């Protein structure tokens with residue numbers, strides 16, 4: 001049976017062979033123009049993870065110990081514990097791991113039963129919210145990506161992403177375009193593809209770099225009639241090559257070459273990832289990148305993290321934004337739903353850490369592992385009543401007061417919206433627990449609101465969703481249910497430059513913390529790894545877990561490959577192995593972000609972009625000590 005993958009924002013279609021409610025094999029789908037029939041190893045090993053280590057029963061924690069209970073008992077318990085809370089005291093997250101239909105009902109339930117607008121998209125907030133905001137600011141629409149633009153691109157600037165690891169099927173498309181010149185800007189001194197023109201950049205200096213490129217292109221004669229150009233021209237005028245080279249740590253000759261490559265390009269595109277967006281100036285970075293795109297009349301090819309993170313945000317998963325998008329359809333919505341809360345609402349960072357709510361409904365998300373400064377998150381949530389809806393156990397599930405099993409994506413029917421805003425059908429591959437919308441339909445009875453949740457199937461939900469979510473108004477549900485991809489709104493509404501100044505690095509090396517630690521992804525693990533860690537194929541192939549050092553730095557520190565080290569930031573220290581890597585530049589230490597064995601996010605203080613609230617996960621000052629045994 002064909003359905004979607006469960007992992008990344010490429011959103012490949014996969015063919016699942018099923019016997020006795022078990023997946024025995026996963027294959028690519030030749031007609032899938034996303035994967036072109038060749039999905040990545042994560043997708044192809046889903047048969048190893050679908051039934052391992054699952055949450056199977058509702059549980060209530062009593063005196064620190066989980067007890068299995070009936071679903072009705074768990075829901076009644078949650079109701080009794082939370083019924084007197086005010087809308088400001090509860091929080092819900094939408095999730096990129098569940099269908100559009102489940103996300104839509106989740107936020108509808110939060111708005112109707114708890115009257116709250118404290119609803120936020122988990123992966124969206126932590127990864128690419130700055131991209132969504134930046135696109136809205138510059139183009140008036142949150143997503144203009146089309147992966148197939150890469151076929152006609154002659155010069156692709158990749159900044160802050162390693163698509164071979166992050167989005168393998170998109171990487172295949174890059175490699176297939178043999179005429180494509182790739183400029184790869186990231187902190188590493190070795191690229192996966194030796195043909196790339198590789199530019200190492202100091203983590204956190206991206207706005208300076210991009211402003212500098214725009215300045216050089218204008219100097220070479222590029223101009224624009226788009227609104228804001230004169231302010232942009234003035235703002236970038238101080239970003240000369242000397243300043244950029246010194247700030248970003250780039251060789252001037254390399255910089256000149258890359259500017260020429262971009263200037264000479266006829267069909268320029270950009271692709272960016274979380275090394276651009278997970279900084280304290282993430283929105284500035286995105287604006288600066290999009291300024292370059294506008295100036296070059298280029299294309300944006302950037303994707304998103306989880307398979308349905310786009311949908312999780314589109315359908316009312318951003319605080320203060322109704323599922324209708326703007327307020328023009330609010331009256332129609334309220335005719336059906338009753339009055340909805342107009343408060344701005346708290347985002348994940350506010351609701352879980354800065355001013356913790358009294359009850360947090362967490363769905364398929366692990367804030368304990370995913371947020372920076374784990375100790376602070378644990379302390380903040382100490383007095384919060386946590387309800388966890390999920391399919392795999394996580395640290396947050398273990399800390400929760402109530403755990404409710406829900407269907408995984410493979411056990412759901414509905415749709416996802418991939419990183420291109422392409423809406424794809426999700427078919428129910430396996431029988432499993434109730435879907436989240438079915439659980440919330442039952443729970444709505446406690447609030448005497450079941451009239452608002454009379455759906456019989458997920459198709460009923462998408463019919464309602466399509467009417468209320470402006471960006472989805474034009475889709476055909478019948479075609480989607482016949483497995484024909486649909487597209488949410490991608491029409492550019494306007495164009496304007498958003499000039500930005502570079503305000504400085506997130507964190508820089510100092511006498512006390514002489515190295516910068518940065519994080520990145522493996523192609524053999526997905527985000528917080530609670531699913532991929534169950535796959536023998538992936539765990540067998542994955543890289544060694546530890547801190548990766550430049551060879552000269554290792555020599556100076558007296559480190560050999562495999563030595564034990566302590567890496568300490570201003571808030572925490574971790575003991576792990578030291579490994580020597582030929583891709584890490586001097587002064588930088590690298591670590592994979594996924595693994596329970598090395599909770600690297602716990603070294604990052606909770607510093608975030610003031611606009612998007614996306615935390616910095618890409619640059620923190622650390623000191624290293626060798627452990628002498």
Ligand code: SF4
Pocket residue numbers: 005006007008009010011012035039040041042043044167168169170
């Ligand atoms: S590229 Fe992404 S969507 Fe495609 S198979 Fe791999 S993990 Fe799944």
